[in-house]
Amino acid sequence: MLLRLFLRRSRSSTLAWTTGLFALTALQLSAYPAVHSVAADLVRLLDDYPPALRSVFDLDTDFATGAGYLRAELFSLTAPLMLIGLAISQASAATAVDERAGHLEFLLVNPVPRASLLAARGAAVLIDVAVAAIVLATTVLVGCVMTGLDVGAAGVLAAVSTTTLIAVLFAAVAFAVGAATARRGAATAAATGLALLTYLVNALGDRVGWLHPWRVLSPFAAAPGRALTEGLPVLPCLLVAAVAALAGTAAVTAFGRRDLGV
Numbered sequence: 001m002l003l004r005l006f007l008r009r010s011r012s013s014t015l016a017w018t019t020g021l022f023a024l025t026a027l028q029l030s031a032y033p034a035v036h037s038v039a040a041d042l043v044r045l046l047d048d049y050p051p052a053l054r055s056v057f058d059l060d061t062d063f064a065t066g067a068g069y070l071r072a073e074l075f076s077l078t079a080p081l082m083l084i085g086l087a088i089s090q091a092s093a094a095t096a097v098d099e100r101a102g103h104l105e106f107l108l109v110n111p112v113p114r115a116s117l118l119a120a121r122g123a124a125v126l127i128d129v130a131v132a133a134i135v136l137a138t139t140v141l142v143g144c145v146m147t148g149l150d151v152g153a154a155g156v157l158a159a160v161s162t163t164t165l166i167a168v169l170f171a172a173v174a175f176a177v178g179a180a181t182a183r184r185g186a187a188t189a190a191a192t193g194l195a196l197l198t199y200l201v202n203a204l205g206d207r208v209g210w211l212h213p214w215r216v217l218s219p220f221a222a223a224p225g226r227a228l229t230e231g232l233p234v235l236p237c238l239l240v241a242a243v244a245a246l247a248g249t250a251a252v253t254a255f256g257r258r259d260l261g262v
Contacts, residue, residue: 071225
C-alpha cells in the first residue's frame with residue numbers, strides 16, 4: 001500500500017527524468033554515423049585539447065569504434081549525470097518533503113513502524129531508478145542496431161548496470177541526509193557535492209599526482225565506459241553496493257531515533 005502510494009507521487013518526476021534521458025541518449029546515438037565519418041579528424045582535434053580536459057570528459061578514446069563513441073559521448077557523463085540526478089532528486093524528497101509539509105502525521109497515525117515507512121520510500125526510489133535504467137539500456141541496444149554501433153548487448157548491460165549502481169549510491173547518501181535532517185536542500189547538496197567531488201577525483205587522478213591514491217575511494221572508479229568492452233567490474237561494484245547499503249542503514253537509524261516534525 002505505502003509503496004504504491006509513493007510510486008504514484010513520484011511518477012511525474014520519474015517520467016520527466018526518463019523522457020530527458022531517452023531524448024539525450026537517442027540524440028547522441030543518432031549522431032554516430034556523422035561522427036564516424038570524420039573520426040580521424042576528430043581524434044586529431046582532440047589531441048590538441050589539454051590533458052586534464054580530456055580526462056574530465058573521458059576523451060582519450062577511439063571515436064571510430066562503437067564502444068569508444070558510447071564511452072565518450074554517453075557513459076562518461078550524460079548517462080551518469082541523468083541517472084544520478086533522478087536518484088538524488090527522488091531520494092532527497094523521500095522523507096524531507098512530507099515531514100516539512102506536516103504530512104508524516106497522516107502516515108504514522110497508522111500502525112506502521114518507521115523502518116517500514118522508510119523501506120517503502122527507499123524501494124520506490126530504487127524502482128524509479130530501475131525504470132530509467134531499463135529505458136536507457138533499451139534505447140542504447142535498439143540504437144546500436146539502427147546506427148551500426150558494433151557493441152555487444154553484454155557490454156551495454158554491464159555499462160548500464162554499473163552506472164545505475166553508482167546512481168543508487170548517491171541516492172542512498174541523499175536518503176540518509178534527508179532522513180537525518182528533514183531538509184531536502186541539505187540532502188541534495190550533500191549528495192550532489194559528493195558526486196561532483198568523487199567524479200573529479202577519479203577523472204583527474206591520472207593527471208594530478210596527489211589525487212591518484214584517492215581514486216580508489218571514488219565510485220566512478222568502477223568506470224561504466226570501460227564496462228562496455230571489459231564487462232562488469234565485479235569488485236568495484238561490490239564496494240559501491242556495500243557503501244550504499246551502509247548509507248541506507250544510517251538512514252534507517254537516523255530516522256528511527258530523532259524527533260519527527262509531524
